[in-house]
Amino acid sequence: MPVTAAGSGLKQREGLGRVSLGDSVYPLILNADDRAAALKALETAVRGCVLCKLARTRTNAVPGDGSSMAVVLFVGEGPGFDEDKQGLPFVGRSGKFLTESLQRVGIRRADVYITNVVKCRPPENRDPEPDEIDACKEYLDRQIALINPRIIVTLGRHSLSRWLSGASITKVHGQIRNIGHGRVLLPMFHPAAALRNETWRNDFTRDMEKLPGLVARALHANEAAARGEAPWAGQPHPGDADYAAHGAEGGQTIEADAGAQEVSALPGSEEAGPAQMRLL
Numbered sequence: 001m002p003v004t005a006a007g008s009g010l011k012q013r014e015g016l017g018r019v020s021l022g023d024s025v026y027p028l029i030l031n032a033d034d035r036a037a038a039l040k041a042l043e044t045a046v047r048g049c050v051l052c053k054l055a056r057t058r059t060n061a062v063p064g065d066g067s068s069m070a071v072v073l074f075v076g077e078g079p080g081f082d083e084d085k086q087g088l089p090f091v092g093r094s095g096k097f098l099t100e101s102l103q104r105v106g107i108r109r110a111d112v113y114i115t116n117v118v119k120c121r122p123p124e125n126r127d128p129e130p131d132e133i134d135a136c137k138e139y140l141d142r143q144i145a146l147i148n149p150r151i152i153v154t155l156g157r158h159s160l161s162r163w164l165s166g167a168s169i170t171k172v173h174g175q176i177r178n179i180g181h182g183r184v185l186l187p188m189f190h191p192a193a194a195l196r197n198e199t200w201r202n203d204f205t206r207d208m209e210k211l212p213g214l215v216a217r218a219l220h221a222n223e224a225a226a227r228g229e230a231p232w233a234g235q236p237h238p239g240d241a242d243y244a245a246h247g248a249e250g251g252q253t254i255e256a257d258a259g260a261q262e263v264s265a266l267p268g269s270e271e272a273g274p275a276q277m278r279l280l
């Protein structure tokens, strides 16, 4: 059955589902049109943001780019020269390498979502500073809650440290970690680092090869959630600290959501070769 993300049969009754992220709670948005509209509004807010000093030196803010229905979210460091000019993430040399690396494992760039820890270019491509990362954090949080990805791929150490502070990228790259609430983390080298160093480039390529298997599992998990048989990402899962307390409630919430849905297939569940794989 042809199913596209935009034509997804997923429907949600207002206010039934929630996504928790740290101490914050956000609404779970399943409907593709509603999700795209919310993401657009967020992108517009970022383009006009003046919350930190990077606003003064940027040409264009770079909110992010890709599918609002992605199961994979890539998080880089911050826009570089080309990104600042175009207002789009990973469009320079690093971006070309990232896009090609995705294609090599059968994933279209348009089916994932790509963003950065800071949305405005640090002058001379210096590292983003802690106050800038802090100021920008709420945008990344909202993107995660909205897109609600099952898989977060960090590119480089700045995005890695949001989830694994103090971890060494050379040690943990390629190690898939459960980060709770139905999400996994796949830390990878930054594409710019991979381009500079052959060992890291080979590691980058090998780590990327883990993605299709994770995507397949993520799509299964979302299909189960749509049937009301498992939680959505962002909700307490077995093994999470908050599962015992809220697990049953979480399950009911999901069932109530699913009850309102006519879901015979989700985007991505159609039988297709990896090249046509659509990521929810």
Ligand code: URA
Pocket (backbone or CB within 6 Å): 076, 077, 078, 079, 080, 083, 088, 089, 090, 091, 094, 095, 116
């Ligand atoms: N490097 C990044 O970290 N992000 C981009 O968007 C481009 C280059």
Ligand code: SF4
Pocket (backbone or CB within 6 Å): 046, 049, 050, 051, 052, 053, 054, 055, 061, 118, 119, 120, 132, 135, 136
């Ligand atoms: Fe706003 Fe983030 Fe840009 Fe700072 S980096 S101005 S917080 S969008």
